[in-house]
Amino acid sequence: MAVGKGLIGPLLAVNSVGFLIVIFLASWSLDRYIHGQQHHHHLGGNSSTIYLLMFAILGGVLGGPSVLSGLVHTRIWRRHSLAVAVSLAFLSWTVMALAFGLTCKEIAMGGHRGKRLQTLEAFIAISGATQLLYLILLSIGMFHKRCGTS
Numbered sequence: 001m002a003v004g005k006g007l008i009g010p011l012l013a014v015n016s017v018g019f020l021i022v023i024f025l026a027s028w029s030l031d032r033y034i035h036g037q038q039h040h041h042h043l044g045g046n047s048s049t050i051y052l053l054m055f056a057i058l059g060g061v062l063g064g065p066s067v068l069s070g071l072v073h074t075r076i077w078r079r080h081s082l083a084v085a086v087s088l089a090f091l092s093w094t095v096m097a098l099a100f101g102l103t104c105k106e107i108a109m110g111g112h113r114g115k116r117l118q119t120l121e122a123f124i125a126i127s128g129a130t131q132l133l134y135l136i137l138l139s140i141g142m143f144h145k146r147c148g149t150s
Contacts, residue, residue: 019063044112
């Protein structure tokens, strides 16, 4: 078994659940913002919240193909599937890192942040961290004989 191959399956399960929660919470919050309910007691926020919501949805949507390509790669475990899995994982991680940066900006700006918005912020941080761990495990797998350059 390759280095990290046994960890990738459970990590993909955690990623898929995290991405779904991010998509659902950000979509609900964006719907409230579109309907002019910025002062909903579960939402709140400030001027950076709308950008946070858009990038959170984008990061969650890009996480879906990353998880699917990761599942295919764990099944096949070849160089060709590794290239797709790494590229999608990197793309998804960069958008989640951008959403995390907007989360930090929103917290620094202050103001009332409702419980659902705080939950979304926490899941953005969790999804970004687990996606980074998944990307590191894929990068370690590049040096395995069957899949990588060794």
